Amino acid sequence: MEMQQMRYVVAVAEERSFTRAAERCRVVQSALSHQVKALERELGVSLFARTSRRVELTPAGEAFLPAARASLAAAERAQVDAAAAAGEVRGALSIGLIPTVTAVDVPRALAEFHRAYPHVQIGLRGGGSDGFVSEIIAGRMDAAILGFPDDVRVTGVATRVLARERLVAVVPEGHPLAGPADAAGPAGVATLPRDGVRLADLAGETFADFPADTPGRAQSDRAFAAAGVRRDAAFEAMDVGLLLELVRNGLVVTIMARGLVAGQPGVRAVELADGPTRVEYLAWSAFNPSPAALAFLGFLERSDAAATPSPR
Structure with missing residues (x-):
């Protein structure tokens, strides 16, 4: 044979x-x-x-x-x-990426990694955090960038925290909570002349969010429940661009990481005093990782393409 x-x-x-x-x-x-x-x-x-x-x-x-x-x-x-x-790293490397990665400049990181390890074949897969954890445990994926609410403990895989950040509300320009046109602070975040916007201020708004039963949705659902605020999530999508487009057209508001909003026309990010906190993780299997996986993990540890936003 x-x-x-x-x-x-x-x-x-x-x-x-x-x-x-x-x-x-x-x-x-x-x-x-x-x-x-x-x-x-x-x-x-x-x-x-x-x-x-x-x-x-x-x-x-x-x-x-x-x-x-x-x-x-x-x-x-x-x-x-x-x-x-013999000093040469080669083989296949499968990486999972959630659609809301902000802690790593993915195109830059992959370009630098490819230049450093040209014989590694990189495969990228999109999806959700829960699915990526299952794929890593099953040995079908080498590493992934995950996003979970800050009170969720990720089990079954090795992890390293890449970022921990408070999410912001995203509203269309001209929305009452957006503040005056010249009030935007760093990264387009509105600075309002008061103590800050709270989740209760969004009661009655129509929301777009990630699909129910996903970690991206759970962080917002838990925050609203803790604040005692009932909300209407009328639109669901995994595509960040689509969510922002719905906001831009004045149909909805949403909540997401500030890094996804910076530079986007027609929308404003508004600080939330009691908004949810999301943690981005790098995850991998600690059981016999391949040389390509180890090289990737070490590369991200050293690379300045993986910047960790400060907690807010």
């Missing part, structure tokens, strides 16, 4: 097509089919049920696939570890 044969089997299983698998593996289809058939003869079982239009794993193929994937991963890790021992 050869590693290349296992690669072909995995490719056919994932693509459900010998043609697409051959394209993915950059080999002619006849050569790929020959190697798969040779492996089936050696094993004494059929791995695939084939017709002219359809390819599916047989029960034997279903049983073979997990071990084949594990073998390929182990072989790749062996190559990566050997290269790392």
Whole structure:
């Protein structure tokens, strides 16, 4: 049994097509089919049920696939570890990014990391913090930047706090809480001539927020509940740009990190005296991280692209 044969089997299983698998593996289809058939003869079982239009794993193929994937991963890790021992970091690096990252200048950090480690293949994935934690625990992701309310304890993964910051209310220009046009302080945050805006001042407003049951939403829901304020979250979206566009058009107000609002036209960020506090974390698995993951963690530790906003 050869590693290349296992690669072909995995490719056919994932693509459900010998043609697409051959394209993915950059080999002619006849050569790929020959190697798969040779492996089936050696094993004494059929791995695939084939017709002219359809390819599916047989029960034997279903049983073979997990071990084949594990073998390929182990072989790749062996190559990566050997290269790392010789001073060269290579391999794949999977990073999860929530849509509200403010503690790290992600494009700059990745550009600098790529220049430092050109042989590392970087894969970025968007999503939510809870899902990223599960992916890291399952070994399907190397690291992620997470965001959680400050009273949530992140478990199952190793973490480092990148930032802890008080969120701000985001209102359209001209909103009564935005203050006068010339009252904006640093980062476009309105400075109002009074003790400060409280969540109770937003009662009756129509809100846009992140979807229910996500950490991004939980931090606001908990703050409003603690303040005894009931609010109407009529619009839900994971896209920060869409949330800001809804505010810009005067349809809603929202709450988010100040770094997402700075420089955005048509909206104003307003300090909240009792607003929620969010913590951004760098998360990873402490169990046998790859050389590429260790290099990335060390790079962020040293890089000035990861700036930590002061608590407010």
